[in-house]
Amino acid sequence: MRPDPVPLSRVQRLALTSASFLFLVIATMALGPLISGSGWWWLCAFIAAGTLFSGLGFRAIRTPPSLVPVLELVVLLLMLTLLFGGATSFALIVPTQGTFETFGELIVGAQRTIEQQAVPAIPVPALSFGLALGVGLLAVLIDILVQTLRMPALAAAPALVPILIPGFIIEAGAELPTLVLTAAAYLLLLRIDVRVRRRATLASREEGDQAATVIAPKRVPIASTLGASLGLAAVGLLAASVLAASTPSISTSLLLGSPSRGTLFARGVSPFIDLGRDLRRPDARPAFHYLARDGDRPYFTLLTLDRFEGEVWSATERAVDGDNTVDAMPRPDGLSGRVDTSEHPIDVFVDEVSTTWLPVPYPTKRIDGLRGSWFWDDGALTVRSVDTNTDGQEYRVTRLDVEPTPAQLRSADRDLSEELAAYLALPEELPQVITDTAASVTSGAPSPYDAAVAIQAYLRGPDFDYSTQAPVEEGYDGGGFDVIAQFLETKAGYCVHFASTMAVLAREVGIPARISIGYTQGSPTEERVEGVQRVEVDSHDLHSWPELYFEGVGWVPFEPTPGRGLVPDYSRPGAGEEQGPNVPDPATSTPGASGRPELDPDRGLAGPSGDALANAQQLWIRGGATVLVVLLLLLLPAAFRTSQRLTRLGRVRRGERAADAAWDELVATARDLGAGGGDAETARAFAARISEREAFADDAAARSALLRLRDAVERERYGRAGVSPGPGLAEDLVAARTALLADARAAERARAVLMPRSLFDRARKALGDRPAAGA
Structure with missing residues (x-):
C-alpha cells in the first residue's frame, strides 16, 4: 500500500499523535497485574509521549518522512540516557561508551528479573529499563504505521504485545476493563483517522484523478461514519472478551515451559537440591573470601528448604516484597530480648560463585555495598536478587551473633503457633525405621532441646560414616524418606543425608525443623588485610545442615554430619550447668577432617556461571554496534546523495548526455541548499534567478560557468541530435556548485x-506522495 498522498495539517497530525499516545498507554495498562505499583506505568507514559510527540515536532519543521x-529513536536514546545513564552520560542526556555498557547490564538484569521474580514483580531499575525500551520501540512502530504509512488499522499489532503478555504468565490474563478501554482507544484512533483523511481530502486543491469528489459542504457529517464506528466497536469488544477468556496462561500451557514452573517470573534456584552428582568432583573452585574481626567464623546460608513432600525438600515459593531491602533486616523470628546477641561486621568478596542467592550468615542485621536489587525473604532471611547475581560482588554484612544458653533452649515454650505447623509437616506414612529411630534415640529426653541434642549425637556417633560413594553404590542418593530409611540402615552418607535425617527425626518428635544450604566457615590463610x-x-565448603526452632530463641543450627564444620557449644551433650540425658559422645570435629564434599556451586545451586571479563566485552561490543548502526542510519542519505553525484560526474566525463547530467546535479545541489529548483522551472529561469545570488554576482568566472551549463543543456534538450556540449563541462559544474555552496x-x-x-523529493515522487504546503 502506498502512503496517503493527501498532505495533513499540523492540527490533524496532532490529533493522530494524541490518539496514538492514548492507545499505547492504555494498552500498556494490561501489564498491571504483573508489576507492583504504578510508577512503572508513568515511566512508560513519559517515554511514549516523548517519542510520539517528538515525531510530531519533526514533521512540523518539515523533516523528510524517512x-x-x-530521529525518534535518537530521542528515545536520549530519554533512556537521562533516566538510566546516570554518571556515565555527558550533560545528562548524551550517551557515552559507559552508558551503553550500563544499558547492556540493564538488559541482562531485565532478563534475570523476568526469570527470577514472582508476580507481581518489583519494578527494579533493570525491569523499568526493559519496559521503557519496549514501549519506546512500540511507539516508534505505531507512529510509522499511523503517520508515515497512514495505515492506523495495523497499529493494533504492536499494541497486542502488552495485551497478550499477561495471558502467558497468569491464569486470568489481561483484565477485562483494560481490554475494553484498549478497544475503545483503538476505535477512537480509527475514527480520528477517518475524519482527518476526509477533511484533508476536502481541503486539497488537487486536480485530475486524485481530485476530491465531494466539493461541498466542506464538513464531514457525523452520520457518515457513525455506523461503521459502531460496527467496529461491537467487533472490537467481542474480540476483547474472547481474548480475555481464551488466552492461555503458562499454568495451563506448555507454550513457554513446564506447567510446574507456575509463572514466567520463577525463582532463580530450583527448590529440589540434589547434591550427590557434584560431591565426587575432585577439584575445588574458589567461591568467596571474607575478612571477619574477632575471629568470627560463621556458616553462610544461600537457601533454606522448609517443605518436605516425601521425595524432596523444597523451598516455599514467596513473591519478593519490594519493601524488604537489605539495608535494614528484621530481628529473626522467635528471638526474645533475653538471649544475648552481638553484632559482627564481615567483609565478603565473591570470587567465582555465581548465583542469585547471596551467601550471608543467619541471622543478618544489614548488608551494605551490593550492586543491583537485593531483598530478604520472610522468615528464612535468605537474600536474593531479582536483576543481578553474585558475580564480582563486594559487600559488608553485619551479622547478629545469637548466643543462647542450654538453659534457655531447655526451657523453651512447647506451645507452638499455627504458623510453625508447616515446619512439622511429614508424609502420612513414614517408613517404620524412621518412627522407631526417633522414638529410640529421644526416649527419656526431658525437653525438645534434649531430644535435638540426642539426635545430633546419635548421627555423629561411631555407627555412622561420612561417605560420598556409599549412597551411589547402594542406590539411595537423594533426600526423600525412602532414602532416609535406607540411610538409617546403611549408616553411611554425606551432608544431605545427615541434615535431612535430623530434620525429619526432629519433626517426628514435635520440633519444627528446616534445612539450610550454604557454606561452612571456610579455611583461614596466613594473609592479613589491615590486621584482619x-x-x-x-566449593569443598558447600554444605547442608538442619535448623531447629525453639520459642524465645528462634531458629538454631545443629551439625549432625561427622567430620564437617563445627559443633555449636550449646548442642553438645552435657552443655551448661544442668546435665542432659545420657547420650553417646559425638565424634570430634577437626578442621582437617577427610571427606569434605567436592561440590561445584555453579552446578549444584546457582544459575549459569558467568565470566565478568567476557560479559564486559560483550556489553562493549553491543554498545559499539548500537552506536555504529545509528551513525550508519544517519549517514545513509548522505551516502546515497554522494553516490548519485559521482554517477552524474561519471556521465559528464564519458559524454553520456553530459549536459543533462551536469544540469541535474546543479539543480539538485540548489534544492539541497534550499535555493529552489523545482520541476516546473525552466533552465533559463533557474539560471537567471541563481545568477543574482551574491556568490555569482561577485565571481564572473562562476557566472560564466553557470551560463555555459545553461546553454549546453538547452542545446542538448532542444537542439539537433548529436550536437556536442563542448569541453570543460565538468569544470563548469564544479565552479557553479562551489559558488552555490559558498553562498549558503x-x-x-x-x-x-x-x-x-x-x-x-525524488523518493516521495517515486512513492506517489506529492509534497504540498502544510504537509
Whole structure:
C-alpha cells in the first residue's frame, strides 16, 4: 500500500499523535497485574509521549518522512540516557561508551528479573529499563504505521504485545476493563483517522484523478461514519472478551515451559537440591573470601528448604516484597530480648560463585555495598536478587551473633503457633525405621532441646560414616524418606543425608525443623588485610545442615554430619550447668577432617556461571554496534546523495548526455541548499534567478560557468541530435556548485549533506506522495 498522498495539517497530525499516545498507554495498562505499583506505568507514559510527540515536532519543521523514525529513536536514546545513564552520560542526556555498557547490564538484569521474580514483580531499575525500551520501540512502530504509512488499522499489532503478555504468565490474563478501554482507544484512533483523511481530502486543491469528489459542504457529517464506528466497536469488544477468556496462561500451557514452573517470573534456584552428582568432583573452585574481626567464623546460608513432600525438600515459593531491602533486616523470628546477641561486621568478596542467592550468615542485621536489587525473604532471611547475581560482588554484612544458653533452649515454650505447623509437616506414612529411630534415640529426653541434642549425637556417633560413594553404590542418593530409611540402615552418607535425617527425626518428635544450604566457615590463610585474617571459602565448603526452632530463641543450627564444620557449644551433650540425658559422645570435629564434599556451586545451586571479563566485552561490543548502526542510519542519505553525484560526474566525463547530467546535479545541489529548483522551472529561469545570488554576482568566472551549463543543456534538450556540449563541462559544474555552496550558510550546507532534500523529493515522487504546503 502506498502512503496517503493527501498532505495533513499540523492540527490533524496532532490529533493522530494524541490518539496514538492514548492507545499505547492504555494498552500498556494490561501489564498491571504483573508489576507492583504504578510508577512503572508513568515511566512508560513519559517515554511514549516523548517519542510520539517528538515525531510530531519533526514533521512540523518539515523533516523528510524517512528520517522521522530515525530521529525518534535518537530521542528515545536520549530519554533512556537521562533516566538510566546516570554518571556515565555527558550533560545528562548524551550517551557515552559507559552508558551503553550500563544499558547492556540493564538488559541482562531485565532478563534475570523476568526469570527470577514472582508476580507481581518489583519494578527494579533493570525491569523499568526493559519496559521503557519496549514501549519506546512500540511507539516508534505505531507512529510509522499511523503517520508515515497512514495505515492506523495495523497499529493494533504492536499494541497486542502488552495485551497478550499477561495471558502467558497468569491464569486470568489481561483484565477485562483494560481490554475494553484498549478497544475503545483503538476505535477512537480509527475514527480520528477517518475524519482527518476526509477533511484533508476536502481541503486539497488537487486536480485530475486524485481530485476530491465531494466539493461541498466542506464538513464531514457525523452520520457518515457513525455506523461503521459502531460496527467496529461491537467487533472490537467481542474480540476483547474472547481474548480475555481464551488466552492461555503458562499454568495451563506448555507454550513457554513446564506447567510446574507456575509463572514466567520463577525463582532463580530450583527448590529440589540434589547434591550427590557434584560431591565426587575432585577439584575445588574458589567461591568467596571474607575478612571477619574477632575471629568470627560463621556458616553462610544461600537457601533454606522448609517443605518436605516425601521425595524432596523444597523451598516455599514467596513473591519478593519490594519493601524488604537489605539495608535494614528484621530481628529473626522467635528471638526474645533475653538471649544475648552481638553484632559482627564481615567483609565478603565473591570470587567465582555465581548465583542469585547471596551467601550471608543467619541471622543478618544489614548488608551494605551490593550492586543491583537485593531483598530478604520472610522468615528464612535468605537474600536474593531479582536483576543481578553474585558475580564480582563486594559487600559488608553485619551479622547478629545469637548466643543462647542450654538453659534457655531447655526451657523453651512447647506451645507452638499455627504458623510453625508447616515446619512439622511429614508424609502420612513414614517408613517404620524412621518412627522407631526417633522414638529410640529421644526416649527419656526431658525437653525438645534434649531430644535435638540426642539426635545430633546419635548421627555423629561411631555407627555412622561420612561417605560420598556409599549412597551411589547402594542406590539411595537423594533426600526423600525412602532414602532416609535406607540411610538409617546403611549408616553411611554425606551432608544431605545427615541434615535431612535430623530434620525429619526432629519433626517426628514435635520440633519444627528446616534445612539450610550454604557454606561452612571456610579455611583461614596466613594473609592479613589491615590486621584482619583472610578466610577462603571454596566449593569443598558447600554444605547442608538442619535448623531447629525453639520459642524465645528462634531458629538454631545443629551439625549432625561427622567430620564437617563445627559443633555449636550449646548442642553438645552435657552443655551448661544442668546435665542432659545420657547420650553417646559425638565424634570430634577437626578442621582437617577427610571427606569434605567436592561440590561445584555453579552446578549444584546457582544459575549459569558467568565470566565478568567476557560479559564486559560483550556489553562493549553491543554498545559499539548500537552506536555504529545509528551513525550508519544517519549517514545513509548522505551516502546515497554522494553516490548519485559521482554517477552524474561519471556521465559528464564519458559524454553520456553530459549536459543533462551536469544540469541535474546543479539543480539538485540548489534544492539541497534550499535555493529552489523545482520541476516546473525552466533552465533559463533557474539560471537567471541563481545568477543574482551574491556568490555569482561577485565571481564572473562562476557566472560564466553557470551560463555555459545553461546553454549546453538547452542545446542538448532542444537542439539537433548529436550536437556536442563542448569541453570543460565538468569544470563548469564544479565552479557553479562551489559558488552555490559558498553562498549558503553553514547550517544549510550541513543539512544539504545529512538530509539532501533533492533525494527525499525524488523518493516521495517515486512513492506517489506529492509534497504540498502544510504537509
